Amino acid sequence: MPITIPGLGSGLDTNMLVDSLVSAQRRPIAALQAQQRNIDSASTTISTFSTKLAALATAARALDTTPEFNSTRATSADDTAITVATAGGAQAGNFDVRVTQLAREQRTRSNSFTSNTAALGLAGTLGISVGGAPAVNVTVTTADTLDTLATKINGSGTRVSASVLYDGTRYRLLVRGMDTGSANGVAFTESPSSLRTQLGLSSGGNTYQSAANATFTVEGLSMSRPTNSVADAIPGVTLQLLKTTSGNVRINVDTDGAAIRSKVNAFVTAYNDVVTSGHTATGFGTQRATNPVLAGDRAIRGSLDRLSRVLSSAVPGATGAYTTLGSVGIKLQNDGTLRFDEAKFNQALAADPRGVSRLFVTDTTLGATGAMGTLGAAVDGLVTATTGSVRERINSLGTMSRRLTTQIDKMEQRLDQFATALRTQFANMEGVVGRYKALLGTGIGGSDGGGTSGTV
Numbered sequence: 001m002p003i004t005i006p007g008l009g010s011g012l013d014t015n016m017l018v019d020s021l022v023s024a025q026r027r028p029i030a031a032l033q034a035q036q037r038n039i040d041s042a043s044t045t046i047s048t049f050s051t052k053l054a055a056l057a058t059a060a061r062a063l064d065t066t067p068e069f070n071s072t073r074a075t076s077a078d079d080t081a082i083t084v085a086t087a088g089g090a091q092a093g094n095f096d097v098r099v100t101q102l103a104r105e106q107r108t109r110s111n112s113f114t115s116n117t118a119a120l121g122l123a124g125t126l127g128i129s130v131g132g133a134p135a136v137n138v139t140v141t142t143a144d145t146l147d148t149l150a151t152k153i154n155g156s157g158t159r160v161s162a163s164v165l166y167d168g169t170r171y172r173l174l175v176r177g178m179d180t181g182s183a184n185g186v187a188f189t190e191s192p193s194s195l196r197t198q199l200g201l202s203s204g205g206n207t208y209q210s211a212a213n214a215t216f217t218v219e220g221l222s223m224s225r226p227t228n229s230v231a232d233a234i235p236g237v238t239l240q241l242l243k244t245t246s247g248n249v250r251i252n253v254d255t256d257g258a259a260i261r262s263k264v265n266a267f268v269t270a271y272n273d274v275v276t277s278g279h280t281a282t283g284f285g286t287q288r289a290t291n292p293v294l295a296g297d298r299a300i301r302g303s304l305d306r307l308s309r310v311l312s313s314a315v316p317g318a319t320g321a322y323t324t325l326g327s328v329g330i331k332l333q334n335d336g337t338l339r340f341d342e343a344k345f346n347q348a349l350a351a352d353p354r355g356v357s358r359l360f361v362t363d364t365t366l367g368a369t370g371a372m373g374t375l376g377a378a379v380d381g382l383v384t385a386t387t388g389s390v391r392e393r394i395n396s397l398g399t400m401s402r403r404l405t406t407q408i409d410k411m412e413q414r415l416d417q418f419a420t421a422l423r424t425q426f427a428n429m430e431g432v433v434g435r436y437k438a439l440l441g442t443g444i445g446g447s448d449g450g451g452t453s454g455t456v
Contacts, residue, residue: 136156
């Protein structure tokens with residue numbers, strides 16, 4: 001029985017055939033692309049893990065020096081006269097402060113005039129010297145008013161400000177020093193004498209407030225400062241002097257346990273975030289890894305092991321009852337996370353604040369390395385150092401992804417060449433079939449004359 005091929009030479013869908021053959025050849029590429037997606041996802045995951053490690057180092061370094069760990073708070077018995085704030089280095093204690101004079105800037109006013117906008121009709125030079133510095137000269141013209149003269153002074157670049165005052169009947173020019181302290185007095189020169197006589201800034205009686213230092217006592221010791229913000233009389237304490245006092249004002253500086261606990265809590269949270277991220281990525285217990293590329297990843301697990309050793313070990317330089325973080329309530333749990341027992345921490349802090357401090361801070365004079373500094377250095381070794389295991393893992397995943405990109409690109413090129421070759425072959429076949437059909441149409445091999453089928 002003859003085999004009939006319907007539509008030979010015209011009905012064959014060569015594009016569908018080529019696509020099917022190419023699709024079959026694409027499967028290895030698809031497998032490599034899936035592998036690359038897993039690698040890129042793993043790279044993102046471990047990069048996130050690295051970011052969390054950096055956040056942990058930041059939280060640790062908020063506790064690795066004495067000023068940072070020994071948070072203090074200060075209160076004033078009269079905050080209408082003196083306000084206080086503490087910074088690093090403040091020591092707990094009580095201090096009596098008495099203010100006898102506030103620091104002041106110089107204030108000088110001119111003679112009075114009937115208008116602030118009428119021309120003064122004065123001409124000459126007004127020299128202004130602050131703190132004994134060379135005078136800055138302001139040119140006065142007959143067209144100047146009090147307003148324009150104030151503008152010129154303000155634009156002169158010297159450390160004074162000028163404005164116009166009105167008492168209800170007369171106007172005066174007010175020139176005010178911008179800096180307090182006796183060393184910042186302002187001197188005026190007015191030339192010619194007519195300018196001095198009529199403007200009067202250099203007239204001694206027109207300076208109604210002289211520049212002066214703040215004077216005060218701390219624990220009976222007399223002190224003087226050029227400003228009312230005093231940051232060096234009591235170490236770590238800034239006094240803001242607001243008014244004079246008739247007697248002593250008690251300043252109390254106490255350990256701020258709440259601030260310390262807040263920093264420790266932030267550290268514990270950052271540490272647990274790292275552990276949770278690592279376990280999620282690599283798998284832990286019955287929990288499977290989110291990405292097969294990172295299942296049991298040595299870089300992540302090694303990082304967690306290294307950090308847990310730092311936190312569970314005795315701290316060099318620590319003495320007495322408190323030699324580990326666990327002894328003050330910061331304890332590793334079975335799942336690798338930390339638990340913070342605030343009550344136990346408070347008891348330890350109250351019993352031996354110096355001993356607790358040595359667990360955290362680096363103090364070379366005492367030989368205390370401090371757990372926080374050690375932990376921060378360990379994180380740097382993992383994510384910053386060239387040979388750090390986390391950094392190396394991120395780099396290796398990037399290298400693997402780039403190699404796969406190159407391999408996939410080459411396979412895609414070969415597949416394009418394969419598809420082109422197939423289309424060429426099918427085109428040649430169509431040409432042969434077309435010529436065969438033409439022969440059939442001339443009667444060779446059959447005489448049906450329809451040209452729609454061939455008999456073999």
